[in-house]
Amino acid sequence: MRISVIGTGYVGLVTGVSLAEIGHHITCIDIDEAKVAMMASGISPIYEPELEHLMEKNIQSGHLSFTTELHFSSADVIYIAVGTPQLPDGTSDLQYIEQASQVIARSLTKDTIVVTKSTVPVGTNHWIKTLIEEAAPEEIKVTIVSNPEFLREGSAVYDTFNGDRIVIGTENNQGREILDDINASFGLPIYHTDLKSAEMIxxxxxxxxxxxxxxxxxxxxxxxxxxxxxxxxxxxxxxxxxxxxxxxxxxxxxxxxxxxxxxxxxxxxxxxxxxxxxxxxxxxxxxxxQRMKLVERAREAVGDLSGKRISLLGLSFKPNTDDMREAASIPIAQELVNQGADVVGYDPIAIPNARSFLPEEVQFKETIEETLRGADVALIITEWEVIKSIDLITYTTLMTSPIVIDGRNCYSLDEVRRHPIHYISIGRPEVQNRFVGNSLNTR
Ligand SMILES: NC(=O)c1ccc[n+]([C@@H]2O[C@H](COP(=O)([O-])OP(=O)(O)OC[C@H]3O[C@@H](n4cnc5c(N)ncnc54)[C@H](O)[C@@H]3O)[C@@H](O)[C@H]2O)c1
Ligand SMILES: O=c1ccn([C@@H]2O[C@H](COP(=O)(O)OP(=O)(O)O[C@H]3O[C@H](CO)[C@@H](O)[C@H](O)[C@H]3O)[C@@H](O)[C@H]2O)c(=O)[nH]1
Missing domain, CATH: 1.10.1040.10 (N-(1-d-carboxylethyl)-l-norvaline Dehydrogenase; domain 2)
Incomplete structure (x- = not known):
């Protein structure tokens, strides 16, 4: 099937690449020229395991291409995967959905199926259909399908091929049958429902x-x-x-x-x-x-944070992604800076993105050793494998005072109890060990 995907963020790009991998011919469209040029040369603008490898493979086989041209004349089906960010009052900003619907309407030359992947408020798919039909030539029929996405960042490709279900919300059999055909090769359970229920799911x-x-x-x-x-x-x-x-x-x-x-x-x-x-x-x-807990714990452990050197281990909102949107590191770093702390941040992948999300006072370090050297307190924010596997001795040798506040419960308490460390985690007993003479005293 020939499919156009509008919007190549985490969802659009992974959807496009995965549909190409199961044999469809995919054109990924985005208004961001720099991003499109990058993707066309086989480079993924996002960090997502397995994605780049599948991109290269499908570009080479001729199943996947990228463009900024918003024309859909050859597409059998059009997927909308643009962002629906939050407005200040908490509602969804549908301006990108509206723009995408308008360009679809302007370039339609035949009956088409439009599939919404973006997360949209209940009733939006009916609105999209109306927007397109009002602006498209009168004889053209648009079938609208809600096909919400359930992938997780950091395992997006895996989730697409191994998800628990594909939800297809339709208002007619034609949309349902075509979407079943498109998705058949994923081999996942398909759950059919109406448009509003799919949006609500x-x-x-x-x-x-x-x-x-x-x-x-x-x-x-x-x-x-x-x-x-x-x-x-x-x-x-x-x-x-x-x-x-x-x-x-x-x-x-x-x-x-x-x-x-x-x-x-x-x-x-x-x-x-x-x-x-x-x-x-x-x-x-x-x-x-909950996000402020680590700062409160740090204050309880060392008192006034002014002038204290505090290391942030992990900055992205979860491991295996460079996405900084709504990462806990943002309010934590801001509060530490407000309280006068000297903040040092480390992340294996997200530092380039983190620079524009964290306060300018934060210093970034390329290695865990540099981040911990001379620190008064280390806060574990993201449970990257490289952070979970830091040997506890590293904290005791590099930090001024080995106070580790673990926001992700990365270490077993049995392991912690064998080290001269002050260890605070979430919902587990605190461990406060220190050497007295040659023996370890635990509190
Ligand atoms: N990120 C996730 O893990 C995830 C998972 C499930 C669902 N969703 C939903 O999927 C949607 C997309 O999320 P995302 O994280 O991929 O967004 P994103 O911000 O990463 O990407 C959106 C892309 O759309 C492009 N775009 C905007 N307007 C356009 C237009 N008119 N024409 C062409 N391209 C346009 C932008 O340039 C950008 O590349 C949202 O509704 C989100 O809630 C996201
Ligand atoms: O037991 C847990 C599990 C997750 N988290 C946190 O929850 C957030 C979200 O994690 P996760 O769900 O793994 O990542 P997302 O990529 O945001 O995926 C969620 O959001 C996507 C966008 O809608 C959906 O598609 C996915 O199904 C849904 O899991 C992260 O900050 C995690 O640290 C916890 O604190 N405790």
Whole structure:
């Protein structure tokens, strides 16, 4: 099938490349000329495991091409994968969707299927259809399909080929049959529904996952007070199939381009329909305060942070991505700078992006050693493999005082207890070890 994909961000590019990989002929379109030139030469503008390899392979086989030209005359199907960022009031900014719909309408020469991959508020697909039909030649028929995306950044290619389900929301059989054909080679379960339900499935899924995270973070706060271990609690809960063991990692809360934006949007969608979504508002509130926990812990450990050298280990919102959108490192670094700390940041991949997201006072270091040397406190923000595998001796030898505040529970407490270190994590007992003579004293 000949498919055009409008918007080549995390979703559009991965979708285009994956559809090419299963045999379709894909034209990826973006308004960003520099990005298109880069992609056309086989270079991915985003860090995403496996992506570049599949891009090169499919460009060479002639299944994948990139352009800034917004013409769709040869396309059988058009996918919309432009951004839907958050406006200041929490609602979704649909200006890119509107622009894409208008250019589609202007260049249509035959009946077409338009598939929305972008996350859009309930009712938006009907609006897109109306926008296109109003501006397109009268005889042209547009079939609209909602096909929300569930990939996670950092494992986007893997998720596309191994996802739990493909959701296809349609209002007629033709759209349903063509989308089934397009997706058949992924070999994944397909769930059919109507347009509005498909739009709602996307928001409800993200809101539910965010709720799990805020729930376990609240449990972690109680664990800290009563002396329980949240990791053991989550494992014990997860043994119940009805609860499941995924998305119960306590930490510094959720970030990224989706959960914060989509939870806010769902609160707005509910509010616009006279429903006060109290539960989701609390989920958001818990997440906002969770992000500041490491700063509070640092203050409790060393007092006034002014003039203290504080290392941030990991800057991206999660491992295996260079995406800095809504990363916890942003408010944490800002608060540390506000309190007069000397902030040093390290990330294996995200530093080029982080420079434009973090306060200018933050210094960036290329290695973990340089980041930790002379530090008073180390904050673990992102659980990159390279950070999880830092030998605990490294902290004790390089830092002025080995105080490690681990926002991702990277180390086992048994391991920590063997080192002269002050270790604070989330929802687990604090470990405060120091050498007295030749022996290790634990508190
Ligand atoms: N990032 C994720 O992990 C993820 C996962 C599932 C769903 N989503 C949803 O998918 C959508 C896209 O997210 P993203 O993270 O890929 O966005 P992004 O910001 O990374 O990319 C959007 C791209 O669209 C391009 N664009 C904007 N207007 C255009 C136009 N008129 N014509 C052509 N190109 C245009 C931009 O230049 C940019 O390259 C959003 O609705 C998001 O909520 C994202
Ligand atoms: O147990 C957990 C799991 C995740 N997180 C945090 O939650 C955020 C989001 O993580 P993840 O879901 O892995 O990454 P995303 O790439 O944002 O993917 C989410 O958002 C996408 C965009 O809508 C959806 O497509 C995916 O299904 C959904 O998982 C990150 O900050 C994680 O650190 C936790 O704190 N604890």
């Amino acid at each position: 996307k928001y409800a899924s993200n809101a539910f996952l965010a709720t799990k995270i805020s729930f376990i973070n609240e449990i972690s706060a109680i664990c800290e007070k009563v002396g329980a271990n949240v990791e053991d609690v989550a494992l014990g809960m997860g043994k119940d199939n009805r609860i499941g063991d995924k998305f119960l990692n306590a930490g510094i809360g959720y970030g990224g381009s989706c959960f914060p934006k989509d939870t806010n949007a769902l609160v707005q969608i509910a509010g616009n329909n006279e429903h006060d979504f109290k539960l989701l508002k609390s989920v958001i509130e818990v997440n906002n305060s």
